[in-house]
Amino acid sequence: MPIKDQRGFFCRFFCAEESKEVGFNKCVAQINHSHTLRKGAVRGLHFQYPPHVEAKIVSCLRGEVFDVAVDIRKGSPTFLRWHGEILSLDNRKNLLIPEGFAHGFQALTENCEMIYLHSEPFHAQAEGGLHVNDPSLGIVWPVELTEISERDCTHPFISQNFEGITL
Template sequence: MSRFDIQSTPLAGLQRVQRQRLGDARGFLSRLFCAEELALAGWTGPIAQINHTFTAQRGTVRGLHFQHPPHAETKLVNCLQGEVWDVAVDLRRGSPTYLQWHAERLSADNQCALLIPPGFAHGFQALTDNVEMLYCHSQPYAAQSEAALHVQDPRLAITWPLPVQGLSPRDAQHALIGDDFEGVHL
């Protein structure tokens, strides 16, 4: 019995993962990760790192972060508490959806996750207060490979559901995409 319903999005390789709850009067069990099942959706390799984040205030935006090869990573993003507008941007040079974005509402209630392949930037906006997220990463964080896009870049034209607020000083200073931007070469 599969614990996930995997659904493709308009961006090749980006998958919506619907977790299946098993429950009764006592509560429920929800599988967050299964290497065998997620391999069918594009997960390769082991989990190299797991991160847990907390965002206190509704409207806060975090992102849009990515890593260049050789540390480009697959991410499985889950919302454990609250609700977010989770955004992935295709940065794969030569992709037919290059610089296009896709978003999904992830919440503790809807049991959805986003499986984000290498070559994508990722960010989210908290739609409620007190949001908790859990990320599984296929590669460890590597500062020398990290990069980011500005969440309000007009070339991306991301439709954030709420006014953007709460950017970290680092995220607020990310440059806009220039003509010299090469994307990610995988």
């Protein structure tokens, strides 16, 4: 929780001990920062295939986003189910995206900035993605989709024989 006074606030962004308690028990291998200009724009749904699966801790530094995690773990009881949370500068929530989950978000305001702590560095050969409009996922995006990158538009819809990833 932030400690506030007349100057503003101070809060801890990351603590390895506290993070272990919620399941992020690896070192931070990479930190990414994104800026999304327009309301409605979507980034994702991204993941890395084994052996480079990653956990992430994500937080919104400016604006407000709808952040989504989709379970793609083979044999999981929540396989292909999604969970969404609103992250914002105001609520200062962090979201843990466990290994074996695809991740993406939609900007709910203009000029959103996100920071991501990754347990693995990016490996282009291990990159995977799900299409944000895949009807089999049924993600309910809060506002109309306004922009999706060319790369994210090429992510496939899930086929009937998609079994997920093995951790």
